[in-house]
Amino acid sequence: MFSKTTKPSGRSVSLLRYWTTRYVLVLLGSLFVIGVIAIYWVRSNAYEQSFELMELRAFQLADLCAQVLNGPGSLEKLKHLKEIRTNRSVIQLMDHQGHLSILSNGKYEEIASTLPDHTRLFTEILHGQSTREVIPVDGQTWLRVGVPIPEEIPHGSGLFLSVPATDVLPKFEQLYGPIASLIGSVALAGWLVIYFLSRKLTSPLRQVAEAAQMIAEGGYDPDLPKEVKERELQQLITSFRDMAERLKQLEQMRTELLAGVSHELRTPITSIRGMIQAVLGKVVTDEEADEFLQISLEEAKRLQKMVEDLLSFSSFEAGAIPLQKNPVELAALVEEVIQQLRVLSQFADVRIERDLPENAVWIQGDAGLLRQILINLLNNSRAASPPDTTIRVTLRERDGQIELDVQDEGRGIPPEEQPFIFERFYRGKNGQKQNRGLGLGLTISRMLAQAHGGDLVLVQTSPAGTTFRIILPVFPHRKQHKASP
Structure with a gap:
């Protein structure tokens, strides 16, 4: 009655799983890119703020150096000033000839001699510009800024302030955890949203798929949702319901057709056979026999007409209409x-x-x-x-x-x-x-x-x-x- 249905391939997945999986992958990829950009922006912003604070501090120290060195005294006075002595950094003065003087005290005094050469940047300072550098020192990252001293003095024309990055920058490793947690939370929330939305969207589609399977198995009364808010889905369900109703009617027509055609073809054949047997068996004779033969002829013509209609219909349906215009x-x-x-x-x-x-x-x-x-x-x-x-x-x-x-x-x-x-x-x-x-x-x-x-x-x-x-x-x-x- 029905052709054999083809079962879905074992490799096929549900629409819900297909879209939610791809959405999560896209979401995670997007959040990863956003996270990388966010970390880069945070680091860049932290460096920028640290350099600005260091420049502000360096200009303050440069003003202080100018005041002290323009009066009676020496570099030793600068080293004992509170601002210099308590400063957790390396302070270097460079005169207009490129000679370097170190003002730092404490734990950074020994490191000062190992700082990379900065004479290549001194030209910029002589022209009144400040400089910024990220430099490696004994496996650590340091930040260094250079600023010009406001007035020409015998002992210096520029001031360099160097600080370990760990002293002025936040610990970025501590930011990775919150950023990862934020990304994970957003990903989970996004997955839940798309899961429930996809589930709601695919629910009527699953019902339509089940209805299609039911029709393939010979059932024409599928259980479909009455109304859905989405217009396209409502149109699909309405059209599918109409199609199921029409298929039901056509199947009923087909069943009735088989019975009807069988009856219509069998009736004249039975009538012809019975009448001819009556004539051959001499059950009827003379005029009555002629009448039986005439009726048999009419039934044969009707049978021929039905066969011709079937042949004509088959020919016309195949597009082979012998049209001579x-x-x-x-x-x-x-x-x-x-x-x-x-x-x-x-x-x-x-x-x-x-x-x-x-x-x-x-x-x-x-x-x-x-x-x-x-x-x-x-x-x-x-x-x-x-x-x-x-x-x-x-x-x-x-x-x-x-x-x-x-x-x-x-x-x-x-x-x-x-x-x-x-x-x-x-x-x-x-x-x-x-x-x-x-x-x-x-x-x-x-x-x-x-x-x-x-x-x-x-x-x-x-x-x-x-x-x-x-x-x-x-x-x-x-x-x-x-x-x-």
Whole structure:
């Protein structure tokens, strides 16, 4: 009944896991980059602030040196000043000849002699500029700034202040923990947010996937959410529900079709077999035998017609419609079909009225196939109408196209059946009881109309009657031709 379903590959993952995993990876990568940038910015900002404080301190010391050295005294006086003695740094004075004097006391006095040479920067100081350096000293990082002394003095023209980085910079290692904790907290919060959002978003999708699996297994009543806030998901669910309902109806139609076609084909075969056996067995003779043979012939013709309909439908559905287009005058074709049907017994009590234009109406098409469409519509109208009825055929040209209406006084088509009247093998409830056919007439007629570049549509239906319309394109060179024979 159903084709074998293919199970998902073992490598496939759920949509929730797929997106949350990728989001977390992207989030962690982004936070890592942000963390690196943040650490770099913090370090750069810390260095900048430390250099600014050191420059401020160096300018203060330079002013102090200028005051002391301009008066009576010597460098020894500077070394004993409180500002110099208690300063946790290396202070160096350099005169205009490049001679260096060390003012530092305490634990940094021995280190002062190991500081890298700074004579290359002295030119900048002589021009009134300050300098900044990051220098290595005995495996440690030091910061050094140089500033000019305000006034020219015999013992110095510039002052250098050097400080270990550990004394002025924060311990960056202590910042890594809080930054890592912050990144982890943001990552966790982001993952929770995207997890619950993705779960909410994928929940209706999972239900749709389960519903699709149910339909694949033959169930057509899936449990789908009634409403979701997301418009696209609501459209998906609504469309899927409509599709499931339509599949359910089509499956029901298919089941009924198999039973109906089997019955329709078996009935004439059984009838023919029984009647022929009766004739061969001499159960009936003479005129009664002839009547049995005549009935068998009619049943054989009906059986042949059903087989031809099946073959035609299969051919048309494959796109192999044998269309031979020629100029056709449609009004003349309508008259011909009406005259052809009037002589049939089933149309003996039917009045066929026609409303045809005075001027010729030309189309480019296959006269035989167009005749088949019209005959099928008229036969359907007759089958749906009561005795002593009227069928009206109207032909008009409007809005650049030709419209051919067939209107009857039949019982109409129930609203629940109207969406399916052009479906293959659909006969409706009344058709199943009264019509002896396969339900391919309207399907084939519509295919033929569409093959001519037109269509066959239901215009209106009610308990008072039904109107079908054949729509065909106008033949642009119709005035150059005469009616087809």
